Amino acid sequence: MIGYLVPAIVAVVVVLRLWRRHRRRTPGPSQVRAGFGPFTSDVGLVASREMRERFRGKVFRVGTLLILAVVGAAVVIPTLTGGAPQPRRVGVVGALSAPLRATVVASAKSVGTSVHFVSEPDQKAADGDLRSGRIDVAIVDGRELVVNKPMKPTDSSTTARFVGAVSKNLGVAKAIEAAHLSAAQSSALAGARAFPVRSVQPGAGKGATQTTSIVGLILVFVMLSQYNTWILFGVIEEKSSRVIEVLLATVRPVRLLSGKVLGIGLVAFAQASLIVVFAFVLAEGVGSDLLHGTAPLVLVSTLAWLVLGYAFYCWVYAAAGSMVERQDQAQSLAFPLSLPIIFGYIMALTAAGSGSASSFFEVLAYLPPTAPFAMPVLVGLGTVTWWEFLASAALSIVCTFGMARLAASIYRRAILRTGGRVKLREMLSRAGG
């Protein structure tokens, strides 16, 4: 994880230094005025208003509580249902030698469980306990295993794997006994280990990390959709209520727009951070393994890409909002705008679910519209290096600057136009000209 964090921090510091140098070179009118801090400039005041209004809104408060509830459930429920492994209960009818008991214990360990022996007075009692579920398997006179129902070869439950291992290992142990081998030979055979098998491709499914990836994807999808919608309808509200005329009589369009996306972006980041911290603390508290292994790295990269994704899409939605002046016109815009988000989300869900990434999916991880979904999944699958991660982030930042310039140009021309929907072709031709 440190291997990702250090370059990420270095990149942020470099970007901040470049930005500050740029600000020193090109002071805007409001910066010429001394005595105004970052949150008393135009951009800061607009951002503060957006944050205050959003934090105050019922949608935000109820939405945050709902998301926290869903994340809480995702963290807690697995620990309640299957978190602590239950020991397999083995009924013993008749005698079972110490070596054979040791073999049963070793078999349990090999499938990730433990064992609890239950003495059964006779076969009939063992059958009754099997039917009632009190025991999982019975060993009768050290020569056969009895289960409640036949087990299919495709059954991959822990009990089935345990019974299979006990059946095989007891057979081997019996064979060793029958061969009358020396103690050293018996020990060598009993300690035999299977050859390790290595795969060229990554394995399907990575347990906790996979679940974290999917939960993170859902969060990014929900939050990007929510905050982009806020941007879209926020711009339309200012245009339709004509408050935009009062604002633009005082504030430059680009600064007004920057304040809006910054304010809503900070609300988004605060909400996402709250959710991530909540998930970490809760997982630690209940002993969940959802945030073990590479899962924290997946979560941090998800947070980073939520910010990058918002930074890219907010300009698109702001420009679109400036071109319409009624809510019903916005409805027809919202769907085509969300298509890349939906596409990236579905592709990423598919990849996270299957546990493998195609070449096409890896390409999506470098395209700014789909990277917020694809790149965290690649991090979860462990198929991306830190420099590939940074390269995709850098590409996204560069494209975001380009998108911001284009959107600001469209916004400036369209926001004061009334009397119907402004045509995109006209805006693009004027923005380019």
Next chain:
Amino acid sequence: MSGLLELDGLRRRYGTLAALDDLSFTVPAGQVVGFLGPNGAGKTTTMRAVFGLTDLDAGTVRWNGEPVGPTERRRFGYMPEERGLYPAMLVGEQLEYLGRLHRMSAVDARAATRTWLERLGVADRADSKVETLSHGNQQRVQLAAALVHGPELLILDEPLAGLDPPGIDAIGGVLVEQARSGCCVLFSSHQLDQVEDLCESVTIIDHGRLVVTGKVDDLATSGPRRLVVRVEGDRDASWAHGMAGVTISEIDGGEARLVLDGSVDSESVLRAAMAAGRVTEFVFERRRLSEVFREALQ
């Protein structure tokens, strides 16, 4: 506080339509100036041009001799025709926010907000959302939004539209008070009687061009003299028919409104009337602003 707004040669075309056609006039400090014109004359476009909300094809807007830029506009106050406030935002917070965008400190913005809400009689609605206010109260809040930062120039697009008489008195009183304190005040309206009551000067435009500008008193007394004459027993004012240099503009119940050209004096008219009978009314009449407006547009 003093200043002079100059609009010099403003031109703006929308396709084939000339919204502003070489429009020039000035707005001096200390006066309420009425900005008149029929619908589509270019009044709103002109006002928006002062705030940079309309791109001009040509022309300059100057404040105290300097071209108007973002810094100057922070000292202006604007009330657009289609009111501009956040519907779901609290009244007091909204005014403070707009004050701060005009570079007021938080303390000053809060104090000015309280002052203006009290002055306009809506202090009890400071914690209400704008959308819950009546039309008249929204109008008052909109005016407060234009005034909260103490502007040197106040431009208001139809500030009296849809107001009841107390509302007109409240807003009109504030406009006059602002002008007396040295502010430049320009406002548009179609309610010519109110304009005549409130304004020292008017500027009339049509098809984006200046038609008439000047003091209301001068415009009312300029042009041909007007007389209202009533002669007992002569309901048709037959004595005035055919009189050289006299045009009868209206006869209403024996009361004749006459327009005199330069070739005839009022004494001649009085003698002619007295010859026809007992004169019960003989009054020089000022032109109403509505007449000035109609004549200017003919």
